[in-house]
Amino acid sequence: MTAPTTRNRRVRLAKRPDGMPDDGVWDIDDADVADIEDGQLLVRVDYVSMDPAMRGWLDDKRSYLPPVAVGDVMRAIGVGEVVASRSDGFAEGDHVTGAFGVQQYAVATPASLTRIDLSMAPLPVFLSVLGSTGLTAYFGLLDIGQPEPGDTVVVSAAAGAVGSVAGQIAKIIGCRAVGIAGGPEKCRLVVEEFGFDAAIDYRSEDVAQRLRELCPERIDVYFDNVGGDILDAALTRLDRHARVVLCGAISQYNQGRMRGPSNYMSLLVDRARMEGFLVLDYADRYAEARGRLAAWRDQGRLRSREQVLEGIDMFPEALRMLLRGDNSGKLIVAVR
Amino acid sequence: MTAPTTRNRRVRLAKRPDGMPDDGVWDIDDADVADIEDGQLLVRVDYVSMDPAMRGWLDDKRSYLPPVAVGDVMRAIGVGEVVASRSDGFAEGDHVTGAFGVQQYAVATPASLTRIDLSMAPLPVFLSVLGSTGLTAYFGLLDIGQPEPGDTVVVSAAAGAVGSVAGQIAKIIGCRAVGIAGGPEKCRLVVEEFGFDAAIDYRSEDVAQRLRELCPERIDVYFDNVGGDILDAALTRLDRHARVVLCGAISQYNQGRMRGPSNYMSLLVDRARMEGFLVLDYADRYAEARGRLAAWRDQGRLRSREQVLEGIDMFPEALRMLLRGDNSGKLIVAVR
Numbered sequence: 061m062t063a064p065t066t067r068n069r070r071v072r073l074a075k076r077p078d079g080m081p082d083d084g085v086w087d088i089d090d091a092d093v094a095d096i097e098d099g100q101l102l103v104r105v106d107y108v109s110m111d112p113a114m115r116g117w118l119d120d121k122r123s124y125l126p127p128v129a130v131g132d133v134m135r136a137i138g139v140g141e142v143v144a145s146r147s148d149g150f151a152e153g154d155h156v157t158g159a160f161g162v163q164q165y166a167v168a169t170p171a172s173l174t175r176i177d178l179s180m181a182p183l184p185v186f187l188s189v190l191g192s193t194g195l196t197a198y199f200g201l202l203d204i205g206q207p208e209p210g211d212t213v214v215v216s217a218a219a220g221a222v223g224s225v226a227g228q229i230a231k232i233i234g235c236r237a238v239g240i241a242g243g244p245e246k247c248r249l250v251v252e253e254f255g256f257d258a259a260i261d262y263r264s265e266d267v268a269q270r271l272r273e274l275c276p277e278r279i280d281v282y283f284d285n286v287g288g289d290i291l292d293a294a295l296t297r298l299d300r301h302a303r304v305v306l307c308g309a310i311s312q313y314n315q316g317r318m319r320g321p322s323n324y325m326s327l328l329v330d331r332a333r334m335e336g337f338l339v340l341d342y343a344d345r346y347a348e349a350r351g352r353l354a355a356w357r358d359q360g361r362l363r364s365r366e367q368v369l370e371g372i373d374m375f376p377e378a379l380r381m382l383l384r385g386d387n388s389g390k391l392i393v394a395v396r
Numbered sequence: 397m398t399a400p401t402t403r404n405r406r407v408r409l410a411k412r413p414d415g416m417p418d419d420g421v422w423d424i425d426d427a428d429v430a431d432i433e434d435g436q437l438l439v440r441v442d443y444v445s446m447d448p449a450m451r452g453w454l455d456d457k458r459s460y461l462p463p464v465a466v467g468d469v470m471r472a473i474g475v476g477e478v479v480a481s482r483s484d485g486f487a488e489g490d491h492v493t494g495a496f497g498v499q500q501y502a503v504a505t506p507a508s509l510t511r512i513d514l515s516m517a518p519l520p521v522f523l524s525v526l527g528s529t530g531l532t533a534y535f536g537l538l539d540i541g542q543p544e545p546g547d548t549v550v551v552s553a554a555a556g557a558v559g560s561v562a563g564q565i566a567k568i569i570g571c572r573a574v575g576i577a578g579g580p581e582k583c584r585l586v587v588e589e590f591g592f593d594a595a596i597d598y599r600s601e602d603v604a605q606r607l608r609e610l611c612p613e614r615i616d617v618y619f620d621n622v623g624g625d626i627l628d629a630a631l632t633r634l635d636r637h638a639r640v641v642l643c644g645a646i647s648q649y650n651q652g653r654m655r656g657p658s659n660y661m662s663l664l665v666d667r668a669r670m671e672g673f674l675v676l677d678y679a680d681r682y683a684e685a686r687g688r689l690a691a692w693r694d695q696g697r698l699r700s701r702e703q704v705l706e707g708i709d710m711f712p713e714a715l716r717m718l719l720r721g722d723n724s725g726k727l728i729v730a731v732r
Contacts, residue, residue, distance in 0.1 A: 122632075124665045292656070296458075306664045320628070320656030328642045328672030329460045335671075336664030 070163035188390035197225035209234030211280035219246035365389025406499035524726035533561035545570030547616035555582035557726035701725025
């Protein structure tokens with residue numbers, strides 16, 4: 061079988077960034093669409109997910125995945141459609157998700173793919189609430205945070221893709237949810253659209269002071285996406301045996317050297333723990349979680365916002381928007 | 397009943413320290429021994445335990461216990477003998493331990509006392525291996541660290557009172573133990589006297605490099621007493637699902653502002669957790685733990701060193717020795 065005669069536009073890493081990744085970090089070109097071999101499929105990639113973790117993949121240091129090599133297609137999770145198949149299990153026309161990279165066509169194997177049922181939700185939603193974003197919030201909050209009804213759950217980057225889902229799940233299971241976000245518009249979204257009980261604007265308010273006011277019974281679960289000063293403020297307000305869920309540290313990703321939480325000894329004073337996790341470790345429970353998330357979404361209890369930028373050439377700016385916090389909702393690039 | 401006609405020499409907090417507590421921080425004087433009322437006992441305090449946590453009690457900030465008030469007797473755990481009793485449960489001549497403060501006579505109630513059986517060990521040992529020092533190592537390592545046989549356990553301040561016990565317990569339950577200590581003499585003690593598999597001298601060696609060499613299968617449990625650069629080095633070498641036990645941060649106690657662990661995001665990369673604890677929370681299991689510790693000590697598997705400074709007036713210098721790391725083994729002041 062021959063690959064379609066179109067070209068494959070792709071975004072490759074040209075050099076490692078220093079701080080915020082500028083356009084020179086990327087090499088965008090058109091290549092031939094690869095031929096597939098027995099056991100492989102060709103996927104037309106429609107959308108790719110923009111994730112803060114991408115910034116970490118650009119640095120040449122030890123992490124949970126190897127760094128993206130200079131010259132390689134940028135790593136990204138995508139959704140798309142099988143357009144050619146020489147393998148069992150998937151046929152042309154099937155919708156799938158996988159780590160396709162920032163490109164328009166990807167060669168894949170069945171083991172690396174998950175089938176998408178479009179009767180559950182539109183395609184981009186499988187990159188937000190029903191994708192790794194929603195799954196990250198789900199397992200981070202429920203498995204690492206272990207909230208109980210009545211607990212106070214505080215979420216940073218609460219208007220963001222993961223944070224907004226974490227806070228909504230907290231509400232669904234009967235917790236009080238307080239979100240931290242930057243600017244009045246995001247704070248409005250946090251309360252009015254995502255249903256948090258309260259929001260703190262870290263750009264104009266004293267976060268530690270507001271946490272004292274808004275969490276009179278202290279914090280049982282702090283779901284951290286940002287690190288830095290906000291993590292430090294939350295640490296001063298932990299309840300005894302609190303759980304700090306380390307999901308990300310977006311405030312630090314463009315810093316040369318990470319700054320650790322000065323108030324980490326609150327973990328001792330409050331007999332609390334801080335724990336990291338990776339959604340990849342929960343693959344055997346994705347289906348179960350996706351089912352619950354979809355049900356909540358169908359019931360109108362779990363809202364998602366997707367902000368879709370059109371065109372693969374938007375990728376470099378999309379990443380900067382994400383790292384600056386200028387996006388609103390789950391940021392997605394339509395690469396098709 | 398009248399109190400003995402002796403005087404009670406005591407160490408009171410005269411003012412809060414800035415950095416290392418100098419002599420001017422303390423007011424040492426002689427007071428009348430207080431009369432006891434019904435339900436109270438008078439304890440002659442023989443020894444008090446020197447603990448790094450004391451430094452934290454001097455600062456006027458939120459912690460697991462209120463700060464020592466200016467003018468109050470310095471808080472300390474001691475061992476001694478009941479010399480007068482107007483309560484049930486304890487009689488003159490009983491040996492007891494409790495939070496007596498740095499003074500020669502303390503008024504106590506039965507609920508605040510634990511009886512000591514001198515057939516188990518000499519009196520000072522109830523401030524070291526069989527006291528809160530040993531109990532801290534026991535619960536911190538076993539309950540928070542949850543080591544399994546074959547695990548690699550790394551302990552900082554490994555020649556110190558708590559660290560030396562933590563490492564020995566790790567060995568007893570079948571782990572590999574690597575200690576970090578300052579200077580060749582302490583490192584020799586760690587290996588030769590306390591039986592760790594290896595020691596790293598943080599004053600002359602590159603801790604991160606040595607951890608790479610000595611922990612080829614990475615670190616399963618890191619028992620931290622020091623914070624700072626050593627904590628950061630250990631974080632870079634965690635195994636997946638590792639446990640970092642926060643027992644103390646002695647390197648930071650005299651700093652104006654604590655420095656947090658820059659490498660804390662290793663907790664995410666390695667799906668690891670960092671957790672604090674307080675031995676006070678395990679009071680209902682002290683007897684069980686003390687029994688095991690005493691048995692290990694009797695079998696010669698758990699060694700303790702006590703360094704006893706004679707005279708209550710030694711307290712200010714003893715605290716500085718402890719904070720500088722100039723002691724060798726469990727530091728105790730004989731106040732009698």
